[in-house]
Amino acid sequence: MESETQGLGRLTPISIREVWKHEAHDFTLWLLENADVLGDALGMDLELTEAERRVGGFALDLIGTDLSTNATVIVENQLEQTDHSHLGQLLTYAGGTDPSTIVWCAPTFREEHRAALDWLNEHTDEDTRFFGVEIAAVRIDSSRPAPLFKIVAKPNDWTKQLHTERTAVTLSPKALAYQAFWQDLLSIIRTQHPTWTRSTAGSNQSWITLPFGTSTIWYGMTFTNAGPRVELYFGSSDGDLNLTEFERYLSHRDVLDAGFDEPVHFDSLPGKKACRIHVDRLHGDVLDADDRDEMLHWFISTMAKFRPATQQIRTVLGSTA
Numbered sequence: 077m078e079s080e081t082q083g084l085g086r087l088t089p090i091s092i093r094e095v096w097k098h099e100a101h102d103f104t105l106w107l108l109e110n111a112d113v114l115g116d117a118l119g120m121d122l123e124l125t126e127a128e129r130r131v132g133g134f135a136l137d138l139i140g141t142d143l144s145t146n147a148t149v150i151v152e153n154q155l156e157q158t159d160h161s162h163l164g165q166l167l168t169y170a171g172g173t174d175p176s177t178i179v180w181c182a183p184t185f186r187e188e189h190r191a192a193l194d195w196l197n198e199h200t201d202e203d204t205r206f207f208g209v210e211i212a213a214v215r216i217d218s219s220r221p222a223p224l225f226k227i228v229a230k231p232n233d234w235t236k237q238l239h240t241e242r243t244a245v246t247l248s249p250k251a252l253a254y255q256a257f258w259q260d261l262l263s264i265i266r267t268q269h270p271t272w273t274r275s276t277a278g279s280n281q282s283w284i285t286l287p288f289g290t291s292t293i294w295y296g297m298t299f300t301n302a303g304p305r306v307e308l309y310f311g312s313s314d315g316d317l318n319l320t321e322f323e324r325y326l327s328h329r330d331v332l333d334a335g336f337d338e339p340v341h342f343d344s345l346p347g348k349k350a351c352r353i354h355v356d357r358l359h360g361d362v363l364d365a366d367d368r369d370e371m372l373h374w375f376i377s378t379m380a381k382f383r384p385a386t387q388q389i390r391t392v393l394g395s396t397a
Contacts, residue, residue, distance in 0.1 A: 077298045080372050081297070085143060085217045085219070086216065086217060087117035087214050087216055087263075088213075088214060088215055088216070088217075089212060089213070089214050090162055090213050091195045091213070092096070092155060092183055092211060092212065092213050093155065093214040094221070094309070095221045095223075096155060096213075097276075098155075099154065100127075100128070100137070100153045103153055103211075104127050104128075104137050104138060104287055105127060105352055106125050107124065107138060107151070107153070107181075107319075108126075108138060109338050110138060110223075111123055111124040111225050111229075112214040113225060114151070114179070114209065114225060115180075116207060116225075117226070117227060118140050118177075118179070118207060118209075118227070119274050119276075120144070120149070120177070121142060121143040121144045121273060121274050121275070121287040122140060122141075122142060122143070123140050123141050123143050123287075123290070123291050124138050124139070124140035124151070125139060125140045125141065125291060126138070126139050126140075129370055131168065131169050131172070131173060132168070132172060134165060134168060134169070136169040136172075136173065136177050136225070137151055137152050137153045138149070138151040138152075138153070138174060138289070139151075139175075139321045140340075142176065143287030143288070143291060143294065144273050144274060144275035144285065144286065144287055145171070145176070145204075145209065145275070145285065146285060146291065146294060146311070147176035147177065147240070148173060148174065148175040148176060148177075149179065150169050150173055150174070150175045150179065151179045151180075151181060152165060152169065152179070152181070153181045153182070154176075154181065154182040154183075155182075155183065155184070155211075156182070157182065157184045157186060158184070158185045158186050158189040159184065159186075159189075159316075162180065162182075163180075163189055163192060164358040166178060166180055166350070169309040174188060175204075176203055176204060177205045177207065178203065178204075178205070178206045178207070179206075179207045179209060180193065180206075180207070180208050180209065180229075181209045181210075181211050181225075182208075182209075182210065182211065182299055183209060183212065183300045184327035185208050185211060189208070190208055190228055193207070193208045193229035194229055194232070195231055197230070198232060199218055202231075202265050205230070205231045206228070206229065207227060207230050207231075208229030208230075209225050209226065209227055209228070209231060210225070210226045210228050211224075211225055211229075211349045212221065212224040212226070217328050222332055227388075234332075235352070238268035247280055249363070250288070250362065251362060252280065252283075253362045253363050254278075254279065254280050254281060254282055254299070254362055255278045255279065255280040256278065257278070257362050257368070257371075258279050258284050259277075259278030259371060260270075260278075260318075261275060261279060261284075261297070261372055261375055261376070262275060262277075263278075264376055265376070266371065268376065269376070269379075269380070271285050272379070272383070273286045273287060274362065275378065282294055282298055282299045282300075283297065283298035284296070284297050284298075284379060285297075285309075286379075288386070288390075289387075289390065292310070292311060292312035292317070292321075293308065293311065293312075293321065294308075294309055294311065294312050294345065295307070295308060295309070295379070295382075295383065295386075296308075296309050296352075296365055297375050297379065299360070299361070299362050300314050300356070301358060302341060302356060302358050303357045303359045303360040303361070304356070304357040304371055304374055304375060305354050305355070305356050305357070306354065306355050306375065306378045306382050307352045307353060307354035307355075308325070308352065308353045308354070308382075308386050309350060309351075309352050310322050310350075310351040310352065311349075311350050314349075315348075315349035318333075318349060318350055318351050319351060321343060321351075322351035322353075323344075324393055325342075325389055325393070326342050326354060326391070327341060328389045328392060329396075330387050331385050332353070332382075332385045332389070334384070335381050335382075335384075336353060336355060336381065336382075338356070340354075340355055340356075341353070341354050341355070341356070350372075353386070355378055355379075355382060357374050360374075377379070
């Protein structure tokens, strides 16, 4: 009987300079268009939005957003072994952009620089994270080259958890209930709808966000005073842009109305910058243990209808823009 392993290819490393000859002109621009490769390595819904962002008299390689949290992410690249100069630049850029996630990419890390990232992770709070990512290129036999990213420095989850636990002592019973509820909801999402988000951390707030596909619009799952809500939130810092995008979606409201028995609300929120489209469940509180399973089911089943409909509108608008 022929072995099932016969005919398997061999994975061969190749020089990254064969794939990306120049750091700024090749690798940085490639990563800008292929942020999902880095996002997969980091476990993040990553959108990179700008290359060569000016920070004082310097130029940051890449800046973007973690679409699950709308937090800022910065990336500094090298195509050579790490050096002190780039470590200094990384910290300078962090000071000028106030990011939550700071990523340093290079083919190899000096032990001193990996240790420096570990030290930074150990001495910052749970909202600031430093990553070292080794970049490589490989091929199977004579196949096309493929990127291979490996995390070599990352936040110490145990240390971060200790910070979180110390903070949790001061949380109210309702904040702790939110944290447990969202943790369970995200666990269900990871099992049943893994493409919705890569986020794994439950929030102690009354809401969580899920990526929509752009950093200025996102999905929300939230508890209002009336009860649970699923929404599409237009949250750019530019109020006029939010209203313009909202009105474009409003012109296709029939797509959403057709998918729901309950009303779909389109709120331009006069007097505020943001706008939202939402579906509400008019009863339910996170502290109501007897209704907990039903609320979890409502959030999942409602988003399972809401997301395809809004993505359909996004596709239509994209094709007519």
